[in-house]
Amino acid sequence: xxxxxxxxxxxxxxxxxxxxxxxxxxxxxxxxxxxxxxxxxxxxxxxxxxxxxxxxxxxxxxxxxxxxxxxxxxxxxxxxxxxxxxxxxxxxxxxxxxxxxxxxxxxxxxxxxxxxxxxxxxxxxxxxxxxxxxxxxxxxxxxxxxxxxxxxxxxxxxxxxxxxxxxxxxxxxxxxxxxxxxxxxxxxxxxxxxxxxxxxxxxxxxxxxxxxxxxxxxxxxxxxxxxxxxxxxxxxxxxxxxxxxxxxxxxxxxxxxxxxxxxxxxxxxxxxxxxxxxxxxxxxxxxxxxxxxxxxxxxxxxxxxxxxxxxxxxxxxxxxxxxxxxxxxxxxxxxxxxxxxxxxxxxxxxxxxxxxxxxxxxxxxxxxxxxxxxxxxxxxxxxxxxxxxxxxxxxxxxxxxxxxxxxxxxxxxxxxxxxxxxxxxxxxxxxxxxxxxxxxxxxxxxxxxxxxxxxxxxxxxxxxxxxxxxxxxxxxxxxxxxxxxxxxxxxxxxxxxxxxxxxxxxxxxxxxxxxxxxxxxxxxxxxxxxxxxxxxxxxxxxxxxxxxxxxxxxxxxxxxxxxxxxxx
Numbered sequence: 001x002x003x004x005x006x007x008x009x010x011x012x013x014x015x016x017x018x019x020x021x022x023x024x025x026x027x028x029x030x031x032x033x034x035x036x037x038x039x040x041x042x043x044x045x046x047x048x049x050x051x052x053x054x055x056x057x058x059x060x061x062x063x064x065x066x067x068x069x070x071x072x073x074x075x076x077x078x079x080x081x082x083x084x085x086x087x088x089x090x091x092x093x094x095x096x097x098x099x100x101x102x103x104x105x106x107x108x109x110x111x112x113x114x115x116x117x118x119x120x121x122x123x124x125x126x127x128x129x130x131x132x133x134x135x136x137x138x139x140x141x142x143x144x145x146x147x148x149x150x151x152x153x154x155x156x157x158x159x160x161x162x163x164x165x166x167x168x169x170x171x172x173x174x175x176x177x178x179x180x181x182x183x184x185x186x187x188x189x190x191x192x193x194x195x196x197x198x199x200x201x202x203x204x205x206x207x208x209x210x211x212x213x214x215x216x217x218x219x220x221x222x223x224x225x226x227x228x229x230x231x232x233x234x235x236x237x238x239x240x241x242x243x244x245x246x247x248x249x250x251x252x253x254x255x256x257x258x259x260x261x262x263x264x265x266x267x268x269x270x271x272x273x274x275x276x277x278x279x280x281x282x283x284x285x286x287x288x289x290x291x292x293x294x295x296x297x298x299x300x301x302x303x304x305x306x307x308x309x310x311x312x313x314x315x316x317x318x319x320x321x322x323x324x325x326x327x328x329x330x331x332x333x334x335x336x337x338x339x340x341x342x343x344x345x346x347x348x349x350x351x352x353x354x355x356x357x358x359x360x361x362x363x364x365x366x367x368x369x370x371x372x373x374x375x376x377x378x379x380x381x382x383x384x385x386x387x388x389x390x391x392x393x394x395x396x397x398x399x400x401x402x403x404x405x406x407x408x409x410x411x412x413x414x415x416x417x418x419x420x421x422x423x424x425x426x427x428x429x430x431x432x433x434x435x436x437x438x439x440x441x442x443x444x445x446x447x448x449x450x451x452x453x454x455x456x457x458x459x460x461x462x463x464x465x466x467x468x469x470x471x472x473x474x475x476x477x478x479x480x481x482x483x484x485x486x487x488x489x490x491x492x493x494x495x496x497x498x499x500x501x502x503x504x505x506x507x508x509x510x511x512x513x514x515x516x517x518x519x520x521x522x523x524x525x526x527x528x529x530x531x532x533x534x535x536x537x538x539x540x541x542x543x544x545x546x547x548x549x550x551x552x553x554x555x556x557x558x559x560x561x562x563x564x565x566x567x568x
Contacts, residue, residue: 044142048077049135052093064144066116077140082114096138100129113142122149180221181492181512182417188214189423192516196430218513230358237278237363241386244306244313245270247283251304255290262294265301273306273313274386277363282381285359285367289317289379292353297321297376314382324371407432407520409456409527412447414438414473416465424459431520433457433527441468441476448480455485456527462491462509471504486526490514508532 038045044061048054054072062069065080072079077093078086104126113123122145130137191214194207229235252268259266275282286304293302300320307314360367360381371377411428415421416439425435436451438444441464458477460470470489478485484506492512510519526532 041141044144045139046072046077046080046142047130047137047139049137050097052076052078052090055137061142064115064142065113071116080113082112082120085112093138096127097136100136100138103127113144121146179492180225182420184214184218184221185490185492185513186417186420186423188218188513188516189420189427192520193423193426193430195516196427214513230355230362235281235359235362237281239276239278241274241276242279244273244275244315247279247286247315248304248306250283251286251290254287255294255302258291259294259302262297263299264294264297266294267301267303269303269305269307271306271308271313273308275313275383276386277365277383281359281363282365282383285356285363285365285381286315286317288353288356289381293317293319293321293377293379300376308385311385312382313385314380316378316380318376318378320376323373323375324369324377325373326371407524407527410434410436410451410453411457411459411523411527412436412438412444412455412477414440414444414458414460414464414470416440416461416463420461427516427520428459428523431523433523438473440465441473442466444473445476445480448477454481454483456530457523458485458487459523460487460489462489474504474507484530486530486532488519488522488526488532506532 038056038058041058041060044064045056045058046054046061047056054075054077057069057072061067061072065072078089081089104124111123111125112120114120124143124145126141128139128141130139191207191211195204195211198204198207248268248270252266256266256268290302290304297319298321302320303316303318305314305316305318307316357367363383365381365383367382368380369377370380411433413421413424413428413435415424415437421437421439425437428435433456434453436447436455438447443465444460455477458474460473462470464470464473470487470491474485474487474489487504487507488510489504489507490510490512508522522532
C-alpha cells in the first residue's frame with residue numbers, strides 16, 4: 001500500500017502481486033487484508049481493467065455515486081460520468097493505458113462525476129497503474145470536492161463584493177471630498193470676507209463664533225473622510241529623506257501662539273536627524289498629538305522633543321494635562337473614544353487618535369503613550385535615522401520681511417462653483433485685490449484677451465467645468481504672458497490624481513476648506529515677491545508681516561492633508 005502525493009491511498013504493484021500470489025492461503029490472507037484496507041479508505045476507490053471495466057469498488061463509491069456494488073462491477077467506468085464527456089473520456093483512458101503513471105487526473109480541468117439519479121458534482125481523481133502477472137489495472141481514488149468548491153465560490157463572491165464595496169467607497173470619498181467641502185469652503189471664505197469688512201464689535205463677535213462653528217464642522221468632516229480613506233487603503237505614503245528640524249520648526253511657529261492664547265508655555269526642541277518618512281503624513285501625526293496636548297492641558301506647558309537614541313529618531317509630545325488612566329491608554333486609539341476624566345474636553349469627536357494610530361501603522365513608525373492621571377501624558381513616535389543633517393536654519397533667522405502695505409494686484413480666479421467663486425471674489429476684493437473670474441481653462445484663455453493688467457496671482461480649483469484641471473489652466477496663463485506667475489491650486493479631492501499638481505513650479509496645492517488667514521498671508525507674499533514659498537511660516541510682529549522661506553532639504557509643496565485636532 002502507498003500514498004499518492006495527494007494524500008490518497010492507492011495499491012502498489014508489489015501489493016497486488018502479493019495479493020495474486022500462487023499460495024492459496026497466502027492469497028486468501030492478502031485478499032482479506034487488501035479488502036479491509038480498500039473499505040477503510042475515506043475516499044471512493046475504483047479499480048478498472050485494461051478495457052475500462054470496473055473490477056473492484058469500495059463502500060465509499062456506493063455512497064458517493066448512489067449505485068449498489070453489483071450495478072457497478074463489470075460496467076464501463078464511463079457510466080459514472082455525464083453523457084457529454086463519456087466519449088472523450090474513452091480516449092483519455094486509452095492514452096493513460098499506453099503511458100501509465102502515478103498522477104492526478106485532468107490537471108487544470110474541472111472534473112465532474114454523475115450519480116445514479118443524474119445529479120452532477122465536482123471531483124478530484126488520482127490514478128495509479130497496477131500490474132499483476134496476469135493483467136494490468138488502473139486504481140482510481142475519487143474525492144467529492146463539492147464543499148470545497150462551494151467555499152471557493154463563496155470566497156470569490158465575497159472578494160468581488162468587497163471590490164464592489166471598495167469601488168463604491170472610493171466613489172463616495174471622491175464625491176464627498178469635493179461636494180461636502182465645497183459649501184464649507186464657501187462659508188469659510190464668506191466668513192473671512194465679513195471679518196475684513198464688518199467693523200461693529202457685536203457683529204465681529206458673531207463672526208468669531210461662526211468661525212468656531214465652521215472650524216468644528218471642518219474638523220468633523222475631515223475626520224470622517226480621513227478615517228474612511230485610511231480604512232479603504234486610499235492613502236499611500238510618499239517616502240523621502242528630510243531633516244526633522246523642518247517639522248519641528250513648523251510646529252513651533254504653528255502652535256506657540258495657540259498655546260500662548262491658552263496661557264500655556266510651548267517649547268520645541270529640535271534635532272539634526274534626517275529621517276525617511278512621508279513628511280506630510282508624519283506632520284499630521286505630530287500635529288494631531290500637539291493639538292491634542294494643548295486641548296487637554298489647562299496649565300503648565302506642552303513640549304515637543306526630537307532626539308536620537310539607538311539608531312532611531314524619537315519625537316516626544318509631552319503635556320502637563322489631565323492624564324489618562326492606564327485602563328484607557330489603548331482604548332484612546334479607537335474611534336469615538338474620549339477620555340472620561342475630570343476636566344476632560346467636551347470638544348472633538350474621538351477620531352483624532354484613531355487616525356494617528358492608522359497613520360503611524362501606515363508609515364511603519366512605532367507609537368507609544370505613557371500617562372498618569374492629573375500629571376500629564378507623553379506620546380512618542382519613533383522611526384529609523386537616515387543620517388545627520390548638514391546645515392540647520394536657526395529659528396530666529398530674520399527671513400523675508402515685507403511691509404504690511406495694502407494688498408494690490410490682479411488675481412485670476414478659476415472656479416466652476418458659482419457660490420464658491422462669489423465667496424472667493426468677496427474675500428479677495430475685501431483684501432484689496434482686483435479679481436477676474438473664469439469657470440474653466442477654456443474660459444480663462446478667453447479672459448486673457450480682455451485684461452489690461454498682468455495677473456499677480458492665479459487661484460484655481462483643481463477640477464474644472466470642462467474636464468480640464470487647474471494645472472492646465474495655470475500652464476496656459478503662464479504661457480500666454482511668458483511669466484512664471486505664482487499660483488495656488490485648491491482642491492477638495494484627496495485622490496492620487498491631484499498629485500499631478502505637486503511638481504508645478506512656483507505653486508502650492510491647498511486642500512479645502514482653506515484657512516483664509518493663511519491664504520491671504522501667502523497671497524500677500526506671492527503678489528509682492530512673485531514667489532510662492534515652498535515652506536511658509538507667517539507671523540505678525542510689530543506691524544510687519546514676517547514670512548520665513550526655508551530652502552529645506554527635500555522641501556516640496558504640501559500635496560495633501562489629513563489634518564484635524566486629535567481627541568482622546
